[in-house]
Amino acid sequence: MARAKACLSRCSHPGRSHAFPGASLPYGMAKASADCIGEAHGGFSSDGSDVSGFSHMHDSGTGGTISLGNFPLFPQYCPNNNMTECKFDKTQRRVPRGDYDASPGYFDITLADGIRGEATVTAHTAIYRFTFPENITFGGTADNPVVTIDLNDLGGTRTGESGLVVDPQTGRVYGNGTFRPSFGTGTYNLHFCTDFRGGQIQDTGIWNASGPFSGDENLSFNGYNPGGAFTRFEPSNTDTTILVRVGLSFISSNQACRNAESEIPEFEFDWVRRAAEAEWQKKFSVVTIDSEGVDTDLTTIFWSGFYRTMLSPQDYTNENPLWTSREPYFDSFYCIWDSFRSQHPFLTLVDPVEQARMVRALIDIYKHEGKLPDCRMSLCKGRTQGGSNADVVLADAYVKNLGGGINWHLAYEAVISDAEEEPKMWDFTGRGGLDSWKTLNFIPVNDVDTKGYGLQTRSISRTVEFAYNDFCIAEMAERLGHMDDREKYLSRAGNWRNLFKEDQNSSINDVDTGFRGFLQPRYADLTWDFQDPARCSPLYMMDSCYLDGGGGETYEGSCWLYTFFVPHDMASLVDALGGPSRFTERLDFLHHSGLLYMGDEQAFLTVFLYHYAGRPAISAERAHFYIPSQFNNTDAGIPGNDDSGAMGSFITLTMMGIFPNPGQDVYFITPPFFESVSIVNEQTGKTATIKNINFDPEYKNVYIQEATRDGKPWTKNWIDHSFFAEGGILELTLGLLESDWGTREEDLPPSMSAIRM
Template sequence: MAKAGPDVSGENQGGFASDGSSIWGFSHMHDSGTGGSPSLGNFPIFPQAGCPNDDINACNYTQWERLIPRVNGTASARPGYFAITLESQIHAEMTVTNRTALYRFTFPEIPTTSNTTLSPLILVELSDLPQTRSDGNITVDINNGRITGSGRFMPSFGIGTYKSYFCADFDGAELKDAGVFANSRAGRTKSLKVASEGIENSPSERPAGGWVQFKKPDKNNQIQVRVGMSFISEAQACSNAEKEIPNNDFDAVVDAAAQAWKDKFSVITVEAGGVSEVLLTTFWSGVYRSMISPQDYTGENPLWQSDEPYYDSFYCIWDSFRSIHPLITLLDPHSQTLMVRSLLDIYKHEGYLPDCRMSFCKGFTQGGSNADIVIVDAYLKNITESIDWTVAYEALVRDAEVEAPNWDVEGRGGLESWKNLGYIPTENLDLLGVGTETRSISRTVEYAYNDFVIATLAQALGHTDDYAKYLTRSGNWHNMFNPDTRSLLVNGTDTGFTGFLQPRYMNGTWGTQDPIFCSPLLDFTACYLNPSGGETYEGPVWLYTFFAPADMATLVGVLGGRAAFLARLDWLHDSGILYMGDEQAFLTVFLYHYAGRPARSAQRLHGYIPALFNDTVNGIPGNDDSGAMGSFVALAMLGVFPNAGQDVYFITPPFFEAVAIRNGQTGKTATIRNVNFDPSGVNVFVQSATLDGRPYTRNWLQHSFFLEGGTLELTLGPSESKWGTREEDVPPSLGPFGRANETGTGGGDTVARRWGMPKFDMPFRGSW
C-alpha cells in the first residue's frame, strides 16, 4: 500500500517523472503508470533546512512557493529505495514497509538561504496529487512532534470519494516549535479543521497542514520521518507505523524491502547468453512494474467487514486482463488467488464485479466486463484455493444478464439489444440503465469474448444450457462485420482491403466509421471515454476487426483465408496505424500463430523490442497502466504470451539463452531453452522443438507445462521453417480450421474437436 516518492509539478500521475519538473513534496501512496488525472499522493511532506531569520512565516508553505528543482543526475532508484537531492542541497531518501513510508533527510551544514540557521522545518499538507481534498483535519502533538490527520478525496478515474488517514513521527533532532498553517501563513495553534467551500465534497484549493521545527540534528544532520497510512483511522495509521517500523532503522528497512523484491524475482532464472544490458534491464524492469499493482489493502477496507482479502488499484482490468494477471498467475499464483477472492468479495458486497477500481471507489468501465476473463483465466490455470466457484459463476452471469443502473462503472450496458439483436447498436435505446453511449463496436467484440469465457466456466461447472447460450452469444462479433466496407487513407489511396467491423443501428442498417479513424493516421485521440467518442475505444476499426480471441479460425476465413489474413495483419503492423502504447495492440503481435506463421510473431517482437521497449526514459511506448506495458514485455521476452481467458500460451523464442520459472503452487520448474541462441538477434526462428526430449510441433503451450514442470527446447535458425505451421499445430479456436479455414465455414462439430467441448449447433445471428 505504501509507495513513497517525490511529487512534481509536471507529468505527475504517479508522483515523480524524469521530465525535469520541480518537486513540491514527498508522499506515501501512489499508483504507477496511470493515464489521465493523477492519483493518491495524499499528505505530502516537505523539508526546509531553516526559515530566513528564523521566522516561521518566512518558510514556504504553499505548493507554488515551495516548488524546488532537483539536482540533475541525483535520482537513484532500486526496488525498495529511492533518493534524490533538491537544489536546496537537502538529500532525500525513502523506503517503505507494507503501510508505512520512512524518509531520511540529510540537511546541509550551512543552509543555502541567506540569514538562515540550521533549524529544519518539515511540513505536512492536507492535499493529494490531483488537489481534490474536500475536508480534513490535522493535529500536532507539541510534546513529541507527532502529526496526525485525515482528509476526504476523490478517485482519479471513477466516482465517489474516499477518506484517508496518516500518522507522522520524527526522529533525529530535538523539537523546537510546532503548529499548523493555512494558505501561506503559519501559526502555533495545535489543530486545524478544513471543510469544503460551500458545496458538499467539493475540492478545496486552500492550502492547509501542520509543521514541526527542530534544533540542529543530533547526527549527520539527518532527520527521519515515519509516516503510517490507513483508510480506517488515525489510530490505525499510527499502529501500522509502530508495528512495521518500531525503531526507525532506515538501512534495515531498505534491506528488508530489497529482500522482499528478491523473493518475488527469485522464481525466475535467466541465462542471459550474452545479450545486452539494455535487454536485461528492460526485462527485469517489466517484471518489477508488473508487481506494483493491484495493491494489497487487506485490513484497511472501511466499507465492509470481511475475512476475505481486499485488493485495490485495479487500473483498469480492461488494461490488466491481457497480461498483468496472466503474468502474476505464472510468477506469484498465491497473490493472484487473493486478487480473485477480492474481486468476488467486491461482487458480494457491491453487486457487480469491478472493471476498474481505485481508492475504494468504482472506476470507469472502458469496454466489457473484463473481470470475467480474469476469473475464468484463473480457473483454467489452477488458481482455485479457497475460491467459491458458485459465487464466481453467479457474478459472471450477473454481468451478462442484469444491466447495471450505471453501467459506466460496473456491469454492461445495452443488454436488451445484446440479447435480442446480437450486437450493441449505435444510437441504442437503452431504458434499463445509463452510461456513455459510445464504443458500440468495441463493446460488441468485448461482450462477445466475455460471453465466451462464461461459456467456458459454464461447461466446466455443468451448466449445459448456459454453456450453449453463451457460446452462441460469443459469436455476436460477426453481426458487426460489413463485408463491403473499404479502407482508404487520408489522401484517398486505397489500402486494398475490404471488409471491416462497422457501426450498426437498431433497425439493422449500417452506419460508418472510417477504419483508420482514431489511429495515428487519423484523429488519434478522438475515441476516448467521453460522450462524443467514437464507436471504438482508444483504437481504430482496423485494430478491433482483429479482436475475436476465441474465434480466430472463423475470423481468418471471414477475412479471406490465410494469405489474405496475413497480408492484412502485415499492413496493420507496417502502416503506422498500430499504436503499441495501448493494450489492444498486444494480442495482434501473436495472431500470426493462428495462420500457421509463428515465425512472423517472433519477427514482430524483435521489431518492437528493444526499439519501443527499452531502458531509456522513453522506453515505454504508452503510459504503463500499472504495469501493463511491463507485463507485455516480460512475457514476450520469456517466450510465452497468453491468450487471456484460455489455456493458451503462444510460443516464441525467449530473448535469452534460457529462462526458467518455478511454480509457487507445485514447486516444479518449467524451462525454455534456445539451442543455437544468437544474442545479436539473428537466430529468432524456431526450426524444431522438443518437450522433455520428445518432438513438439504445436506453436502453443498449456498451463500444465508450468504446473508440472519440464523442459521445452527450441532449436533456432536465421530463417523461417515449417515448425508450427500445420493446421493441427495452431492454437484452438471456436471456428473452423483446415480447409474450412479458407472458406470461413464451420459448425458445432469443429468446436467440439478444437476445444474438447460437447457437440451442439451454433446458430449465429445475422450473416456475414
C-alpha cells in the same frame, strides 16, 4: 544464470508512462517518493520539473487525472529562520532537482538546495531520511531545519471534512482528509500518523492561508482550504538527519499510528530498506534467465518490466472500511480493461498465490457491491472502458486451475450477473445495452436503453468485448456442468459477426488499401452507419475515441485494430478475412502502415496472431521489432501509460517466449530473448524451463526449426498451463530461416468454431 541484479540499478522509466519510481513493497499500499510539478501521475517523473514534496501513496502507470500523493512532506530551510517565509502551499513549494536514483524498495534524491531525501517502506508505512546540510547564514548562525505537512493530495482533490492534530509534547501529527479518485466516482477518506526522530524539536504548529501559528494544535476544514502542520528543529552547525515515519490507514488515524508503530518501531531506516529489497528478491527468484551475451539494456528492461507488474493491484487487506470480510481486499485495479490482457496471466505464472488472492478479492467485491469491477481505485468504482473484463480474469484463472481457496461457484454467479443483469448506471460496473445484446445480438449506435444509463458510445468495441466475455463465461459453464449456459454463451460469443461488413473498404490519404471487410457501426433497424476504419489510429483522428471526447464507436483504437479482436474464434476470422495468406497480408499492413499504436494494450495480441495463420515465425519477427524499437531502456522506453504494469508484463512475457491468449489455456510459443528461462511454480514447486538451441544473442536465429517437450517432439505452436504447473523442459531449435514448424492446421491454437463442430 542471472536473476534480478539488473533491476536493482534501474527499475522504472518515470516519464510519459506514468510508472511509479519510488519505494514500494510488492503490491504495497505505502508508496513513497518525491513528487514533481510536471507530469506527476506516478509522483516523480523524468521530465525535469521541480520537486514539490514527498508523499506516501501513489498509483503506477495510470491515465486519468493524478491520483493519491496525499499529505506531502516538504523539508526546507526557511529564509532568515522566519517561519512566515517558509514555503507551505504547493503553489509555493518547488525546488529544482539534483541527482536521483531508485531501486526496489528505495528512492533517493538530492535537491538543488542541498537537502537529501531518501525513502523506504513497509506495507502501510513510509519512512524518510532527510539530511539537511550544514547551512550558515551571513550572521554566522545555523539555520533551523523545518518539515511541513500539507493536508492536500497531489491532484488537489480534497473535499468534505478533513483535519489534523499536532501533539506539542511528542511532535506527532495525525489527521485525515477526504479526496476524490482520479478515474472513478465517489470519495475516499485517508488517515495518516507522522512521527519524527533525529534533531531536537524546537516548536510545532499549524499553517493555513493566513500563515503559520506556533502552539496551535488543531486544524479542521469542511471543503478545500490550504493548510497543514509544521515541525521546526533546533539548528546545528553540522549535517542534521531527520527521520520521518508516516503510517497510513483507510480506517482511522489510530490504526495509521498502530501500523507505523508495529511495522517500523525503531526508526531503523537501513533495516527497513534491506527488508524491502529482500521482499523483492524473493519475488524475482522464481524466474531465472541465462543472459550470457545479451545486451544489458535488454536484461534491464526485462527485470524492470517484471518489477512494475507487482506495483499494483495494491493489497489493502484489513484496510477496507466499506465492509467486514475475511477475504483479501486488493485495490488499484487500474484498469482491468488493460491488465486482463497480460498482467494477470503473467502473475498466474510467476506469483499464483497472490493472483489467487486478487481473484478472491474481485469475487468479494462482487459479493458486497453486487458487481465485479472493471476498474477500481482508492475504494471507489472506476470507469468501465469496454466489456466486463473481470470475467476474463476469472476465466483465465479457472481454466488454468489456479488454486488458493477460490469460491468458483460464487465466481460463476458473478460473471452470470455481468452477462444477464444490467445495473442502473453501467458507466462504472457491469454492461449496458443488455436488451439489445440479447435481442439484436449486437450493441447498436445510439442504443435505446430502458434499464440503465451510461455513455452511448463504443458500440463496436463493446460488442466485440461482450462477445469475448461471453465466450469466457461459456468456458466456465462447461467445466462447472452448466451445459445449457455453455450453448447460450457460445452463441453470443459469435455476435461479432453482426458488425462485420464484408464489403467495407478502407482508404488512407485517399488511397484504397485494397482490403475489404471491417467492423462497422450499425443501427437497431439493421442499417449501417460509417466509421472510417482508420479513425482513432495514429494516422487519423487518434484522439477522437476516448471516453471524454469524440464519441467514436471504438475505444482507443480503430476499426482496423478491433476487426482483429476475435481471440476466441480466430479460425473464423481468418476465413472471413480471406484465408491465411490474405489474413497475414492484412496483419502485416496493420503493423507496417503506422495504423498500430503499441501504447495501448489492445495492440499486444496482434503481435502474435500470426500463429493462427500458421506463421509463428512472423510473430517472432514482430516481437523482436517492438523490443527494442518501442520498449527499451530510455526515458521514452514505454510507449504508453504503463497501466499498473500491463506494459511491463508485455515485455516480460514476450521476452520469455510465452505470450498468453488471456482467458484461454493458451500460450503462443516464440523463442525467448535469452538462452534459457526457468519458472518455478509457487503452488506446485515444479520448474518449467524453455531452452533455445543455437541461441544467438544478436537475434539472427529467431525462427523455430523444431521443438521437443521433455525430449518428445512438440509440433504445436502453443502450449497450455499444465507445462508450467507440472514442470518440464521445452527445447526450441533455432535457425536463420522460417521453417514449417507449427504451420499445420493441427498445430494451430484452438478456436471456438472447431469446438462447436
